[in-house]
Amino acid sequence: MEKYMKQLIMNSPDQKISFCEYMEAVLYTPEIGYYMRSREKIGREGDFYTSVNVGDVFGRVLAKWFAYLIKEYNLPPTIIEIGSGDGKLAYDILHYWKEKEIQLFDCVEYRLVDRSLDHQQRQKERLMAFPQVSFGGVLEQYSELNGIVFSNELFDALPVHSIEKQNREMLEVFVTIKNEMLIEIKSPLRNDKIISYLESQNICLKEGQRMEIPLQMVELYQNLASRIQSGLLVTIDYGYTDEEWRQPIHCQGSLRGYYQHRMVRNVLEHPGKMDLTSHIHFDCLRREGVKYGFVEEDFLQQQAFLVKAGIMDELEEDNGLDPFSETAKRNRAIRSLLVGGYSEYFRVLVQSKGLMNG
Template identity: 55%
Template sequence: MIAVQGRGGVMLRHHLKEMIESSPKKRISYHDYMAAALYAPTIGYYASPKKKIGSRGDFYTSGNVGDAFGRSLARWFVHLIKVCGISPKIVEVGAGDGKLAYDILVYIKETEPLIWDSLTYVLVETSPYHKKAQQERMGMFKQAFFASGAEEWTSMDGIVFSNEFFDALPVHVIEKDDGALVEVFVTIKDGHLLEVKEPLSNPDILSYLTERSVTLHDKQRYEIPLKMVEEYEKIASNIESGILLTIDYGYIQKEWMEPAHHQGSLRGYYQHEMIGDALMYPGDMDLTTHIHFDTLMDRGERNGLGTCKLYQQHEFLLKTGILQELKEHQETDPFSKTAKRNRAIRGLIVPGGFSEHFRVLVQTKNLAVTAKVFPE
């Protein structure tokens, strides 16, 4: 693939060059590289004024494949509020362009006027580009409020959820090389970004490996999600009672040790093509990793959250009633609105479909009616 770098990408490369050359050892961690490439003000991928989601962007999310995903979540949220007595407050962390929030709010407005009148929906998002898109899309809803971080909402009673939030956070990269653990850094030579390895010395990484009892095979790469842990702790500690829902792709520790995952999971997405080299197209390409679900479960327990279950996404959607979104029709046109919508729904629930790589972690805190978390 030949790519023409945009102005933001050129500026980001210059920014990275300055970061590397000003560092004492002329290299930066993958964590710092990803943080700059994704979040540097005005020039990072998520901070830049560029369309990222959908056919004209670089990737899709479940919430952008029609409205059935959002309506299924909304149907479940209504159940939690009416049956489990959860407060009618919803916080979406990493709310992106607001499409999912819009679909959820439209469903509640159409079907539950009593809940609608008392509902609060907080969209948490750091990207200025996406925040502007949210406000343009959600301006009609007095129920919608906008925040930049978890510190802006505290002592939460209600529903907190994220959809593909943790996978976009920076990670450190380590490897076992000839029997010794090394950290992989990023440097620059003759204008090209390159990897360099040094003996692992970061105490936070070493502490994570000890805590998780991680043992690597030789030549195995492994991402250390210190930022994920930090952000999750902020979220979990702000919940007094309710539901914490995490939708993302990732593995538990046993799966991380399978040979198929020995090269790690750090990759890029550029114009809907997966790019194995994370150093290509900085600023113009999304970067992502698979998350560590067992870490979230353990950290949740430390913060008083109990794990209901880790579901496959299609399994979760079936439990929340997505089949109710299918509509009968007699149209012969396969490209009609109804036909396309039904295909999108089937694509979310059939084997090998959009949901195949996604999982849903449901955690609860101080709920009186945990047995009825899902409709029967």
């Protein structure tokens, strides 16, 4: 990857690339990008954990909630998971329905969309027992979508541009090479799309403030929203509201790397071997939804959403004699999702279009 990055930069205008181009290369270059390589990325053997890795509780709660929505609003029994990773969440949802919602299980269509060929292969191996599952790499294979479209920690993994305000001037942060090392350089902001985003979102940086600009997030959301004819669009991710972005604690932005379960602030380290992520702009998605005819149904912290969706019903009586019993492990998983290390900035945004009560 280091050799590929040097060639990419040396062949670019002014021998520099935007942070968006850097992230696109180190995360998504076929076969050598972080998400495209055949290796464990999530869990103990990977670089980070998600809510999905805390047992099967997260998937069971979503499955129960999805079943309620399909019945309550007469939705077609179709689930479309965007950015579906290794397929564990789909497995947990379908396994719950096979146990508890057999009629829904028999008629549901579950579509997975993920651009990583490695992820697609893992999905197929994990979900081979479920014939109602289909696999794909691009959203464009579906001209229109009806049902429940959802993502879990998708938008935070998309490449972003990075900007900063210094001496009253707006600058864009680029990546170049000096003494064989990847380094940052800054140039006056000239990207019209970034400027348009700042204007449309009414963003005005303070002196010394840095911020990530999620143009790919907006493009993907618009692509999704334009294809949904009726149903629900559910976004589960971590991010800030406009008010939170203005807080001094966030003045250096949110772009981070995760390498072997360690947070790395220098995102130019370990190219292709480290996960890169940034907090998303939730209020932007809320405004975009209105443009596409969506109604906001809920916007909650993840913990509050899980309680509302029935996670407490998953708790079971436990005599405490065996800490490794399935009951004990599930109860611990519930506690970790509600009071553990999962940030208050994990949110669930629920938007609807054309819903009718059953």
